[in-house]
């Protein structure tokens with residue numbers, strides 16, 4: 001390792017624990033609060049890491065996040081003037097990311113909110129605009145009527161960009177006004193009493209979230225403007241987000257020199273159910289306003305998105321997968337071999353997930369130039385009361401591809417919502433940030 005590489009490594013190591021665990025600043029995490037999308041990487045944690053690595057790369061940076069989620073990596077990259085690209089399999093992540101990478105004038109959003117509120121106030125219709133099975137279970141009739149008024153008012157807006165912004169506001173309004181408990185990411189109905197006694201106004205919530213989100217976005221845009229990154233009414237570099245399954249392909253011809261991501265920690269069903277979390281909001285948002293390529297069947301059941309995500313579904317027989325993946329990770333093999341019978345069956349989900357992750361990495365590598373840096377935030381979890389060492393496994397997968405670990409940082413997680421009562425798996429309380437360098 002060269003002297004310069006040593007220096008960078010030292011600098012990364014010297015990032016304080018306070019910065020890593022995110023207690024240093026909430027203010028810097030702009031555009032974070034606009035939708036409570038699960039398990040987000042914290043921008044104020046990524047920022048110092050990205051800044052140090054930028055010095056090392058020392059050329060125009062093209063950043064990719066192949067599991068973009070709430071697109072915090074992308075937002076952090078934009079703040080440093082990078083070209084950014086993100087992909088995710090969840091349409092709600094895509095919508096949120098589209099909004100975060102767009103340029104808005106503060107006036108246009110405030111005026112649109114006034115127009116929408118005005119339209120709602122004169123809308124006396126009680127027509128319900130969407131239908132899906134169990135709608136009456138998840139929404140009180142009065143809430144359905146109000147959400148439909150909001151729906152009609154947003155749909156009336158001419159600009160797609162403005163509609164997208166307000167669909168995100170509606171998504172958060174739905175999360176709060178439905179009968180789902182907000183304390184978990186899984187769909188979990190409130191008690192009958194709770195539903196009856198709850199006094200929540202969807203219209204008031206929509207207005208409040210609208211104002212809050214306008215503030216968040218205006219703050220973010222003003223940071224970009226302050227840095228001189230807004231030119232001719234847009235971000236001065238390339239910022240693209242797409243819908244796609246990273247396990248199948250990365251949908252761009254672009255090349256990158258920095259990858260920053262936090263992948264899922266395991267299959268979505270037993271860790272963070274991003275799909276279930278998104279199910280109710282997505283019922284109310286026209287998919288063609290997000291992306292025309294989104295298949296029509298992604299909301300057939302509340303499990304569809306999670307089934308399509310990493311580790312969700314695979315037609316391959318488990319022995320065929322094991323033959324391949326155990327050669328790449330001895331830690332995974334040892335983990336699986338400690339179980340028998342029903343426990344072994346449960347643990348198979350881990351093998352399928354890691355195999356999908358490995359496949360996704362194979363898809364990423366051709367997109368990365370020589371000397372690219374890869375920053376992976378990963379957490380360990382337990383299955384059958386035993387720890388799945390995702391960090392060790394990831395290191396071995398990369399090692400098998402000739403990519404060595406550059407350095408590791410560890411962060412403690414202070415507050416993360418757990419995925420609810422779940423006998424099968426527990427979530428981690430520590431995360432590791434593994435930094436790799438691709439020498440070829």
Ligand SMILES: C[S@@+](CC[C@H](N)C(=O)[O-])C[C@H]1O[C@@H](n2cnc3c(N)ncnc32)[C@H](O)[C@@H]1O
Nearest residue numbers: 067068069070071072073089245246262309310
């Ligand atoms: C931990 S989140 C990503 C957080 C993100 N890196 C950030 O900075 O906010 C993991 C994401 O991976 C996505 N995901 C899971 N399987 C996927 C797949 N096969 N292709 C693309 N995205 C996938 C999930 O939808 C989820 O949004």
